[in-house]
Amino acid sequence: MATKPVKKVVLAYSGGLDTSIILKWLQTEYGAEVVTFTADLGQGEEIEPARAKALAAGVKPENIFIEDVREEFVRDYVFPMFRANTVYEGQYLLGTSIARPLIAKKQIEIARKVGADAVSHGATGKGNDQVRFELGYYALEPDIHVIAPWREWDFKSREALLEFAEKHQIQIAKDKRGEAPFSVDANLLHSSSEGKVLEDPAVEAPEFVHMRTIAPEDAPDKPHVFTIDFEKGDAVAIDGVAMSPATLLTKLNELGHDNGVGRLDLVENRFVGMKSRGVYETPGGTILLAAHRGVESITLDRGSMHLKDELMPKYASLVYNGFWFAPEREMLQAAIDYSQQKVTGQVRVKLYKGNVSIIGRESPYSLYDQDLVTFEEGKVAYDHRDAGGFIKLNALRLRVLAKRDKR
Numbered sequence: 001m002a003t004k005p006v007k008k009v010v011l012a013y014s015g016g017l018d019t020s021i022i023l024k025w026l027q028t029e030y031g032a033e034v035v036t037f038t039a040d041l042g043q044g045e046e047i048e049p050a051r052a053k054a055l056a057a058g059v060k061p062e063n064i065f066i067e068d069v070r071e072e073f074v075r076d077y078v079f080p081m082f083r084a085n086t087v088y089e090g091q092y093l094l095g096t097s098i099a100r101p102l103i104a105k106k107q108i109e110i111a112r113k114v115g116a117d118a119v120s121h122g123a124t125g126k127g128n129d130q131v132r133f134e135l136g137y138y139a140l141e142p143d144i145h146v147i148a149p150w151r152e153w154d155f156k157s158r159e160a161l162l163e164f165a166e167k168h169q170i171q172i173a174k175d176k177r178g179e180a181p182f183s184v185d186a187n188l189l190h191s192s193s194e195g196k197v198l199e200d201p202a203v204e205a206p207e208f209v210h211m212r213t214i215a216p217e218d219a220p221d222k223p224h225v226f227t228i229d230f231e232k233g234d235a236v237a238i239d240g241v242a243m244s245p246a247t248l249l250t251k252l253n254e255l256g257h258d259n260g261v262g263r264l265d266l267v268e269n270r271f272v273g274m275k276s277r278g279v280y281e282t283p284g285g286t287i288l289l290a291a292h293r294g295v296e297s298i299t300l301d302r303g304s305m306h307l308k309d310e311l312m313p314k315y316a317s318l319v320y321n322g323f324w325f326a327p328e329r330e331m332l333q334a335a336i337d338y339s340q341q342k343v344t345g346q347v348r349v350k351l352y353k354g355n356v357s358i359i360g361r362e363s364p365y366s367l368y369d370q371d372l373v374t375f376e377e378g379k380v381a382y383d384h385r386d387a388g389g390f391i392k393l394n395a396l397r398l399r400v401l402a403k404r405d406k407r
Contacts, residue, residue, distance in 0.1 A: 007117055015054070021161055088319070118147055130148055135325070139326065188246060190280055219258070238252070255284075256284050262285065290358055299342050
């Protein structure tokens with residue numbers, strides 16, 4: 001129930017059943033004027049119908065905001081994250097996590113524009129997204145009133161939600177009358193599926209759950225080889241054709257899909273404390289991660305590369321937990337971006353039945369010196385005898401320990 005007077009609220013609105021119910025609930029429980037924001041993040045669904053649904057629910061035309069944010073999403077959120085080679089708990093490429101701060105930012109911008117005194121989202125009280133949305137809101141507008149319906153309303157079951165929808169003449173798709181087999185979140189970086197048929201982590205996910213990739217065993221028997229060009233840590237071209245960030249990721253998604261790349265079945269630790277099982281598909285991101293590490297392997301020195309690898313888990317946790325706008329994430333980003341100044345070059349990638357292999361890499365800033373590493377007589381002077389002193393100096397403390405333990 002409402003606890004604070006609210007005049008106008010900006011709702012993150014997909015046009016689906018849940019956010020349609022939330023829209024009407026905000027109108028009835030808070031008596032608030034609702035402003036809707038619908039983002040095209042590359043989820044693969046038509047978003048324009050959200051306008052008609054919002055109008056049908058009584059939202060004024062000037063209060064309906066629909067925006068294609070795919071380029072901004074990839075350029076300002078996905079690419080900076082991939083410069084860090086970000087992976088949460090060793091596997092998850094953070095496809096859902098990285099989209100939330102952008103949506104929160106847009107909601108706050110709209111709230112300022114229309115003079116709204118509150119924002120709202122459709123995340124449940126058990127998940128991570130409520131944290132991500134709200135940390136974003138508060139970081140950008142510290143005194144904003146946040147309405148989280150799933151933590152406030154009295155609905156106890158899915159059936160109660162459907163009854164509310166019918167009472168208020170909210171359109172219900174036929175497949176919504178039963179229990180959905182699983183829930184899906186998607187954007188240009190990935191798709192995630194959770195719940196229902198996926199709740200038992202001991203049972204293999206049904207093939208119908210997968211929507212972004214074909215099964216690796218059904219992929220072509222012939223490898224697909226192509227090149228990716230990088231400039232300062234960001235991918236800029238495929239097979240020599242320059243592309244915008246969103247266009248490039250879209251192309252990588254197509255290549256990944258066709259070769260069964262990017263599937264992940266994961267049990268992860270949520271920020272709120274529970275474990276959850278999800279099936280994720282990140283075809284383009286999986287390729288991008290391997291390719292970026294490939295170009296870094298010849299352009300970053302050992303110290304920089306190893307330090308990045310040490311910082312990455314902290315960076316990943318910050319993104320996963322919703323601290324995109326926190327100063328520590330921005331500090332880490334500054335260090336990561338500094339490391340990418342010479343991460344420019346081309347990698348050759350081979351995709352085959354779910355696998356991504358880097359089979360070639362070159363750069364004008366390469367640190368790889370064939371004369372140094374060759375087993376043949378090199379042009380660069382390297383005295384093998386120097387290694388003896390190097391080893392003895394590094395062994396000194398070990399020898400001291402060994403002598404002590406013998407005493």
